[in-house]
Amino acid sequence: MSLLEYENVTLKFGGLTAVDNLSFDVQEGEVFAIVGPNGAGKSTVFNLISRFYDPYAGSIQFDGHDLLRVKASAVAAFGVARTFQNIELFEHATVLQNLLVGRHRHRRTNLISEILFTPSARRQEIENREKIEEIIDFLDLQAFRDKMISGLPYGVRKVVEVARALATEPKLLLLDEPASGLSVEETTDMRWWIDDIRRQMGITVLMVEHDMGLVSGVSDRVLAMADGAKLALGTPAEVQSHPAVIEAYLGKAS
Amino acid sequence: MRIVFKTNYMQDLRPWKDGYQLGLYLILLAVAAAAPWWLDDFYLGELTNVLIWAIAGLGLMILTGHTGQASLGHAAFLAVGCYANVVMIEAGVPFLVAFPVAGLLTGIVGATVAIPALRLHGIYLAIFTLALSVLMDDIIVLAEPITGGVAGKYLGGVEIFGHLVDRWATPSQFFWLVLAVAIIVTLGYINLLRSSLGRSFIAVRDSEVSAQAMGVDIARTKTISFALSCAVTGLAGALMGLFAGAFNNETFSVVISIQLLMMIVIGGLGSIHGAFLGAIVIGFLPQFLSISKEYAAALLGGNAVAIPGLEFGIFGMILIAFILFEPMGLYGRWLKIRTWFELFPFYRKDMFKRQKSYLKTERLR
Amino acid sequence: MDNAQLLISGLANGCVYGLIALGFVLIYKATEAVNFAQGDFMMLGAFVTIGLTNTEYMGLPFWLALPISLGIMGALGYLVDRLIIRRLFGESQTAVVILTIALGFVIRFAAGLIWGHEPQTLQNPLAGKDIRFGGLVLGMEDVAVIVVTVLLTWGLYVFFSKTKLGLAMQGASQNQLAAYYMGIPVKRVQGFIWALAGVVAGIAGILFAAKGSVDPTTGLLGIKAFAAAVIGGFGSLPGALAGGLIVGVIEPFASRYIAAGYSQIAPYALLLAVLIFRPHGLFSQVRVKKV
Numbered sequence: 001m002s003l004l005e006y007e008n009v010t011l012k013f014g015g016l017t018a019v020d021n022l023s024f025d026v027q028e029g030e031v032f033a034i035v036g037p038n039g040a041g042k043s044t045v046f047n048l049i050s051r052f053y054d055p056y057a058g059s060i061q062f063d064g065h066d067l068l069r070v071k072a073s074a075v076a077a078f079g080v081a082r083t084f085q086n087i088e089l090f091e092h093a094t095v096l097q098n099l100l101v102g103r104h105r106h107r108r109t110n111l112i113s114e115i116l117f118t119p120s121a122r123r124q125e126i127e128n129r130e131k132i133e134e135i136i137d138f139l140d141l142q143a144f145r146d147k148m149i150s151g152l153p154y155g156v157r158k159v160v161e162v163a164r165a166l167a168t169e170p171k172l173l174l175l176d177e178p179a180s181g182l183s184v185e186e187t188t189d190m191r192w193w194i195d196d197i198r199r200q201m202g203i204t205v206l207m208v209e210h211d212m213g214l215v216s217g218v219s220d221r222v223l224a225m226a227d228g229a230k231l232a233l234g235t236p237a238e239v240q241s242h243p244a245v246i247e248a249y250l251g252k253a254s
Numbered sequence: 255m256r257i258v259f260k261t262n263y264m265q266d267l268r269p270w271k272d273g274y275q276l277g278l279y280l281i282l283l284a285v286a287a288a289a290p291w292w293l294d295d296f297y298l299g300e301l302t303n304v305l306i307w308a309i310a311g312l313g314l315m316i317l318t319g320h321t322g323q324a325s326l327g328h329a330a331f332l333a334v335g336c337y338a339n340v341v342m343i344e345a346g347v348p349f350l351v352a353f354p355v356a357g358l359l360t361g362i363v364g365a366t367v368a369i370p371a372l373r374l375h376g377i378y379l380a381i382f383t384l385a386l387s388v389l390m391d392d393i394i395v396l397a398e399p400i401t402g403g404v405a406g407k408y409l410g411g412v413e414i415f416g417h418l419v420d421r422w423a424t425p426s427q428f429f430w431l432v433l434a435v436a437i438i439v440t441l442g443y444i445n446l447l448r449s450s451l452g453r454s455f456i457a458v459r460d461s462e463v464s465a466q467a468m469g470v471d472i473a474r475t476k477t478i479s480f481a482l483s484c485a486v487t488g489l490a491g492a493l494m495g496l497f498a499g500a501f502n503n504e505t506f507s508v509v510i511s512i513q514l515l516m517m518i519v520i521g522g523l524g525s526i527h528g529a530f531l532g533a534i535v536i537g538f539l540p541q542f543l544s545i546s547k548e549y550a551a552a553l554l555g556g557n558a559v560a561i562p563g564l565e566f567g568i569f570g571m572i573l574i575a576f577i578l579f580e581p582m583g584l585y586g587r588w589l590k591i592r593t594w595f596e597l598f599p600f601y602r603k604d605m606f607k608r609q610k611s612y613l614k615t616e617r618l619r
Numbered sequence: 620m621d622n623a624q625l626l627i628s629g630l631a632n633g634c635v636y637g638l639i640a641l642g643f644v645l646i647y648k649a650t651e652a653v654n655f656a657q658g659d660f661m662m663l664g665a666f667v668t669i670g671l672t673n674t675e676y677m678g679l680p681f682w683l684a685l686p687i688s689l690g691i692m693g694a695l696g697y698l699v700d701r702l703i704i705r706r707l708f709g710e711s712q713t714a715v716v717i718l719t720i721a722l723g724f725v726i727r728f729a730a731g732l733i734w735g736h737e738p739q740t741l742q743n744p745l746a747g748k749d750i751r752f753g754g755l756v757l758g759m760e761d762v763a764v765i766v767v768t769v770l771l772t773w774g775l776y777v778f779f780s781k782t783k784l785g786l787a788m789q790g791a792s793q794n795q796l797a798a799y800y801m802g803i804p805v806k807r808v809q810g811f812i813w814a815l816a817g818v819v820a821g822i823a824g825i826l827f828a829a830k831g832s833v834d835p836t837t838g839l840l841g842i843k844a845f846a847a848a849v850i851g852g853f854g855s856l857p858g859a860l861a862g863g864l865i866v867g868v869i870e871p872f873a874s875r876y877i878a879a880g881y882s883q884i885a886p887y888a889l890l891l892a893v894l895i896f897r898p899h900g901l902f903s904q905v906r907v908k909k910v
Contacts, residue, residue: 050466050467052463071471072466072467073466073469073470073471073472074469075467075469076466076467076468076469077469081467081468082467084463084464084467088461088463088464088467089460089461089464090456090457090459090460090461090464090465091460091461092456092459092460092524093453093456093457093460096266097453097456100450100453101453101454101456101457101465101468101470102468103450104450104453104454104457104468104469104470105468105469107450109449109450111451111478111482114445114446114449114450114451114452115442115445115446116442116445117445117448117449121445121449122267124449124450125263125267125448125449126263126264126267129263129266129267130263164468168468168469318713322713324713324716324717326716326720370891370894370895373898374894374898376711376712376713377647377652377653377712377716378849378853378894378898380653380713380716381653381845381849381890381894382891382894384842384845385842385845385846385887385890385891385894386891388842388887389884389887389888389891392880392883392884392887395880396880396881508842512720515717516717516720516721519717561732562731562736563727563728563731563732563736563835564728566724566727566728567724567725567727567728567729567732568728569721569724570721570722570723570724570725570728571721571725573717573718573721573724574703574718574721574722574725577707577714577717577718577721578703578706578707578718581710581714
């Protein structure tokens, strides 16, 4: 069953076509990767799902909901979580606070019960913490729990961002270049984590990534893009050997 | 350094770290509550004033310190709270009803103001609120039937359960009233910060984009922040009115707005301590200056001369020094000193270093 | 005739607002910060010139004092940037806002200390002269204000939109990092802009003091100049002047035709209305914000 459906989506910025009549679908339970040269519109695909832009034409369906009919904050409530290419964490807060913001969509308390910190608010906080602790264990973040984000090294921030997305308990996880800027060891860790996120947690993963080793290692299907349009779609091996993809990366063979 | 081993989640959830810290705060509270016995009436009045400013500071801290929306217009909300309270009391509403209702009304006004303000960022919001504060002065004059206009209003003490609470006649009672309000507001603030809503404020402050991706409704969160902030400020305004006794359109001028914002910057943005520390600086600076002027005059053998505008000049210099050298305010300085002692001799200079970012335009992006 | 008289005095006032707003816009264009002390800069410029020219102080000839005081104001603008603002590189806009407000306090205090708190007027060669034009009596000061302002705005506009240096400065504000990579000396550009803003404030101060009296609190006029800058769209130099003129003209007409008490609200009400309905100003094109 397809979880996310992109149908004939087009987005233009002024004269520039960022996404050009793009269609694809992500099946439940798979790891789906989007590859392509810089400026191919990969991150824009994510930003459209997050409702930062309104497409010019087309439709985006998630789990039976029309995403284009809801506001940006409602997308998370359906079960879509994401990370950002240039890490967007809450700088002046601790790792724990960052992860707890991820629990926001499960909030059942209201203003009054929170200000009075009633037993129900307390229960909810403890539940949140239990869930967060699982994620901290899963991603080995124990040492950083009470550290401020502003003092953390790049690699750890990258992991915290994944952790924050997982804290929302999503159905679909969008990873925007999860391995960019990471060392070889960190990239290997990331690879096992992505595998585990799919296998243990049963979360569907859609990612944008340049590292072809990571892409072919974890993904079931790959979409190659150039200039906002689809070049090829298939298994990692199929896409890598597709003539249009080779041409886009290496230039025309003369 | 005391190391606390955590064995259950409540240890993280409760507002104090351990029994020692709780003890310190309780002692501080007891000393404060006993102030009428160890302070003369003049200084008790000053302390009351400091507490009222601290409550107003807490109000602004919600919006500016935790939600990241700078307001240069909070004196307008002090005025709303003050006049709402007085008008209701004059109509015969008992204080214990009028006071919270005044806060509530100010909160509603704040939420209404938030609607157009939501679209404004950074300096635009600062200018918007600044203009609001300037306008409030004129609005109070125009609304003379309600507010008394330029002639202003006068309010003696209020009665609580048949007990007179008045700044002049019963200064201790008035002090306890203010202290109680300060404690209640602070406790509510602590609770807010350890639950979902407070965290969503911080999320909006630090990154609107990712807050939204986590399911935080930016517009709604900002509106709630405005409402809460203004409600607390309204309470402070009501107390300020009681404290001043007489007030008119000039009592809540735009200068007060600016002072309030500067106060929380000096104290430390984004911390409850900051509001109190800033209020202490604001409250005692005039005293300190006049004492040191007399001292200097005695030392130099001359007469103490009045220098108009001295307070604001000194205040401005203090503020510039803080922004340049200690952007985290007094509370930030305190944290550093404490960490230095706790980690001695392992403190590193860049431990509290903040990330600097290159400016990118908010226009044409 | 009466209305024409109101219009002229409104335009002259509006030019002063426009000049302060020009200072806001200059700094905003180059650094995306706002100098809340710009009004106080203007007041200081007026007092520096008074201190140099007026007979009870140094008594220099007016045309000699003029370049000296503009030089002083330019140097002051540069020093403010060099010593204070530059240290805030990379901090939030709000930090700069609060800092410049504090700076305004300090300038006001210093001016009161040096020149006292009594209102003073600049002794100048134009004082008391007027031009009669049909039935219209135009003060020479008013005419000078209008002419100087229009020329200055035009000159700055040409500088920023036509010269290479001016365009480089615009680039510096829009993406500092990219500007660095392009080899634009961002910090030097910023210092130059602050110096320029100081000079503009000096000109505004001289014109203001020639027209009427100044005292240390005159700088609070800056709030009205915000209205001018916002109405003009905050990024546009001609817009700032236009905004200033609108505010300046509305004031005398409001006080003539609207009931007392409501009239002084007019500029602020206009400011709020613009912020609510056209947050990017009356004259700016609509822009889409991307993430």
